Amino acid sequence: MPKRIGETPPWLCRPSPGASIFSDPVPNVPTSPTKTNSPSLSDSQVDDAGSKRLIAQRGTELFVAIGNKLRWTDLAQVKDRYEDTSRSRKDEPAYKTVGFSTFYAIRQLVISPSEQYLAVATDFTVHVIPLPDHASFSTPQRPVVKVRAMQLGPTTHVIPGSPIKSVLWHPLAAASASTDCLITVTADASLRLWEIDRLNRTSVEQPALDIDLRKLADGVSSDQDFRPAAFGKSKGFSVDDVDMEVSACCFGGRGDEDEDPWASMTLWTAMRNGDVYALCPLLPATWQPTTTTIPALSTSTVSKMATIVGSDEDAEERRSVEQQYEWVTEIDNDEPLSPDDESGPEIRLRPSNPSAIPRLQGPFELGMDDDGDLDVTDLYVMAPGLEKEDSLDEDPEDEIAPNRVPYTVLVLGTTDSRLHISLELEGVTGQWLPKKARNTFSVPETEGRDLVHAATIELKPATDLASVILTPDIINRSTVFATVGSQVHSVSLDDWANRIGEEVFSDTDADDRLQTRLATACQSQVAVVDTVLNIKERLTDSLSAPVVIDDLDVGYILLTTSSPYVFGSTFDQAHIRSMLLRQSSALIQSPIILHTGPGAAVEPPEDIDYPPSRQIYEPPSCLDHSAEYIINRLKAQVPKTNRAILTQKPLRLSPAVFDLMVGAHRTVSGYTSELEQAGAELFRRCERLKEELGEQVRHMTELADRLQRIKDQADGDEVRPGEEKKDQETRLQSIKQKQSDLKSRFEELRRKAGQASSNKKPxxxxxxxxxxxxxxxxxxxxxxxxxxxxxxxxxxxxxxxxxxxxxxxxxxxxxxxxxxxxxxxxxxxxxxxxxxxxxxxxxxxxxxxxxxxxxxxxxxxxxxxxxxxxxxxxxxxxxxxxxxxxxxxxxxxxx
Structure with a gap:
């Protein structure tokens, strides 16, 4: 879990220029279509706060959505300008406007893993923007940076139909400066895979794969037509309209080398009622495997094929293994495509057999005793670690990767501010529908599985009911940030993942008591929850999904917004310090010594205890308004037909004038009330600051007196011949070193005891x-x-x-x-x-x-x-x- 050491950075708080990136008023944009002009929508499908992601990050660059406009900024430059004493640099604008706008308000910003494309999604439309380089944005002579935006589909994502729930970039796509792969999923369970090519305009007109998950769930043959119904075609009532209403989607992996080979090509889909489905393998026409994907797939598939030979396996299981073997064999036999860069990773073609559209596996049920009526808002999946048998690693002493669980972990957020953590123990592998002959009747085979429910976490937001938005941490793969209303929580599964990993990835063979030990581990504390942000101000809207930035210049920061405010939290960069120390020790092959002066050498501490910084006071926005603000606000509220009464005609006693005076009184009284509350809050903070400063002065005086007494006592004591008095810092360091040694000895004994209890080797x-x-x-x-x-x-x-x-x-x-x-x-x-x-x-x-x-x-x-x-x-x-x-x-x- 990241250690929180501070609040919002001062260079993003008012009155610094960095606050203007988020604090400008939201432009007036048309509201999204309602149920009156879109009969196919339900009340919960429009204006859902669970899909609001208004910040995207590329290094230290931020793309921020303000209404239907898009802005760009570089946090490193904003911080440098804030710390620079030059007045000319401080007057420079903190952001630039991207030459792009949509008709409706922007709901999601998703940047591709290659950082070459930005997907901008509203409730019903999706635009893809090829991003220029950093130099194009940072040119000072260009306040507006024009970009080329490509809209997906002439009718698919243009005319209001079913709202968009998830916009995902494929982690295994063969991404380059001109190509990438985007996946869109709508509420009516329509999945579309778009193979973007900026040199080919037609690539955004029709999707490469168009799948209706409701038809695929009832499919019996891979030769069927699984495309969704055409736009405007009448649809009859079906139970799937309620049971298979999509809430969120997530890929099972990030495309890392130490994760299960099937994870990154598995698309998990959570329905609103709590059912979860898996689609594996889902790949574009050209994909880019990792260095361990194909060897791990070949090893596991060949071992399964050798197991079923001569055994009494079920026909369905035998067919599934044979299909996997056929699919992997085609990958092994095909030669990789030659990439543009000879030193780059290899690019493969998607196998054509058994089919490009996999089978829909599920539904996976949570397995809770009192699940009740769930209303899922978001989904996050943690990929399982790569098994040693599939890694082809000759070193048997390699340990499991840190923070890597042995099973697939699913985290579901609901509208009642809860997180449900479940395990999928059997593993999800590639499955396809069989090819059937004509005039052959068959019944669709549905395989429902139960997930092992590990824990249910109540986040306790400020309001009674609030939707949960999940954001993964870019540093720790077992940590996820949950946004609930006006709060952001950090949920860490590190300790629990390590305990589960020791049980499953140990050298001993699995026995009948493994299930019992796993159940016992799930009964203990599964997740460690820490409140990262708790906004006590009155917000007009819930917080957006946060973005996590980790950079040497900016720091380790979490940022979220609720217009016109920005909120953040700063974390300790212990992982960067440990990485730098390891690199330095590898270079000099000796213990690291930090020289603080001539002849002084101090060993660096393992963990620095930073006290949390104080929240910077930001004056309310009403104090920044000009004198004409209230006049302009009154003029905006008065209809155009009645403005002449106030400006050109004499005032007369009439109902119209009375209504104008009542409205003006209501507006002015509300504004003056805000001013009074802001002034009172400022006065209270000044008084509290004066008291706290006096208390700090008294504490410093007492501390100085104590240090002086200690120094006097040390100088007055008799020193024995051959002995020297130890300095207080030296004694403190020795105590910390002893404590660290005791912890190391305890961990060593605990590990030996665990090995003694579980080891059964001769x-x-x-x-x-x-x-x-x-x-x-x-x-x-x-x-x-x-x-x-x-x-x-x-x-x-x-x-x-x-x-x-x-x-x-x-x-x-x-x-x-x-x-x-x-x-x-x-x-x-x-x-x-x-x-x-x-x-x-x-x-x-x-x-x-x-x-x-x-x-x-x-x-x-x-x-x-x-x-x-x-x-x-x-x-x-x-x-x-x-x-x-x-x-x-x-x-x-x-x-």
Whole structure:
């Protein structure tokens, strides 16, 4: 999940020129046709806020839709002008107008992956604009940049029919400066694939593929006509008009090399009632595979074909595998087309067999117990990771790509401000309808599947009901931004994806408990939700779908708009810092050291904790209006026939004049109320700022006093010879380093414990030799043995030392008591006691040696002390060997 560190950048807030990109008033544009002049539309199909995407991004360039007009700006230039002290640069306009306009208001802006084309969609029309380069837009002498716009279809997307729900660029299209592939889907489940060629005008008149998903769902043969009904043709009532009303579409992948090969050619379609359909494979006539697509397809298809040979598979399953094998074989046999650039990627032709139109798979149901009546507004699909068996990678130690889930994850947003996260476990592969002979009756085969419901997230917007708009993150593939009314939330599946990936992509084979473990993982916390934006101002319209920008000059920013305001959030660029550090360490092959001065070297911290910045105060728009604003507003409200009463004729008491005065009073009172609220808010903010500044001054004073006291105490303490006092920053860095080491050790132990619980591989030769060595050491020291230890072993030596200690300890106590006895009063008695003591010592020594020699008391004490030292050493050796043996047993058990 991205870490939020700031609000809207100051160079996009008023009164800076950058705010004018979004803050100009919306031009008066005609409203979209309603149900009165378009009988085929339902009430929910027109003016749907779920499809509003008014910002498109190309690097640091932004294309912004204001009503039916289009604007261009470069955020890097806007930021440089804001930071430049030159007055001449600040007076330059912050945006340029694109020479393009439509009749209705713009609803969607979608830029192609090649960044060569921009699709501009209203409720019923679609225009494709070939984008000039950055130099053409940034010329200062051109306030208006003229572009050539191509409108799709003379009747398909011109006359109001069914509203457009999704406009998508194909991720595997053979895109170039003159060609690309666009897909449009309308609410009546009509899908059209357009192969755009700017050199061929006819390419935008008729689609290359025209599919009615309702007919395709009931199709039984690939030879049928699946084209939608012609415009103006009467249609009868069908249940599919309600059950298959399209809400949103999304491709299953982005065209990355580490994702499933079928993902980027699978189009997922979500219906308004919650059903989901998949169309795989959907490809243009010429497509551009990744380096892993064709090898992965060949590997998986050949393995499936080898599996069904000689097996009792279902006829439908056998036919599906044979069709996939035929389709992949045609790709392998065809030679790739020679691209314009010899060093560029290869371009392939779409196979003609079994058919260019695939089979519609589904419906996929969410599988919830209490799903009720769903009203889906948007859909986002996370592609599964490429399996090791299909990657043809010779290195078996390669780990799964970060933030990559092993299954297809579907995220559906509904009108009740909820997100439903589901898993598709079986996987979606290419399927086609069979070719039937003439006069052959057959029943359409429908395969409904249940998705595994993982979680339902309530986003809790400011209003009771609000539509959800989903926008993927360009950095993290497991993070999606959900826009609900006046709020934007960040939904991250990173931790959950890593847990699922460890279960599925582990080295152990799948067992019967895998389904149980996956269900348990879904019962825990699936997604981490964080509120990125929470707009508390009064908005006339809901927020548009945000755009995410990641650049070294501009930063990592999320921007959204609700005219005439722009709102943003700044995130930490930890991924760029880590990438730069890895590149630097690879160049110098040594730890990175940041030199801050002569002789100073500091290791860079792994994660910088930035405190969130304060939201910049923007004065309300009413404070920026001129004195003539209210007069012009009153004149605009007065009909033309009554304007002469106010300007040319004397005022008379009449109902018309009374109505004019009441309307003027209503307008002026509303405007003055806005001014009063703006002034009161400004006064409250000034008072709060003064209090907070005073509080900050007091905090800084206290902090300075504490630092001075610490410095004085450090200077007054005595420093031992050979020791130096550690600086406070050094101690803090050492504490952080210890904390990082503890985390690393904990993760290592957790990973070993997980491997020990799931690993069932046979022991290697080294592990068997290790266990035998541990057992031999255990036998030598007598650990865990109940029989008598062998002579000469550590256990036998320890037992003899204990016996010797038991025999000598009482005698040593007797001698010690006699030595510590009270001295006699007379010398004769003292001599007698000493003689008795000497005789007793000699007798003890004689019994020990067997020949009763004369031994001094000092020698006996030394011998006793030697024996005690021997016993202590043997005890320490035994204890150390026992602890090492227990550690070796624990390590071998974990391995």
């Amino acid at each position: 022991l290697s030769a080294k592990e068997i030799a290790w266990i035998e060595e541990v057992e031999s050491i255990s036998e030598r020291i007598g650990q865990g043995q109940e029989v008598e230890p062998k002579k000469g072993s550590l256990a036998a030596r320890f037992a003899s030392a204990q016996q010797l200690s038991q025999k000598l300890t009482p005698e040593a106590k007797v001698l010690q008591e006699r030595q510590e006895g009270q001295p006699s009063d007379t010398p004769s008695l003292q001599r007698q006691n000493s003689s008795d003591l000497a005789s007793s010592r000699s007798s003890i020594a004689s019994r020990r040696s067997g020949i009763f020699p004369l031994v001094s008391a000092q020698y006996q004490k030394e011998r006793i002390q030697d024996v005690q030292d021997l016993v202590e050493r043997e005890t320490a050796v035994i204890d150390a060997a026992t602890r090492r043996l227990e550690g070796l047993k624990l390590a071998s058990g974990l391995a």
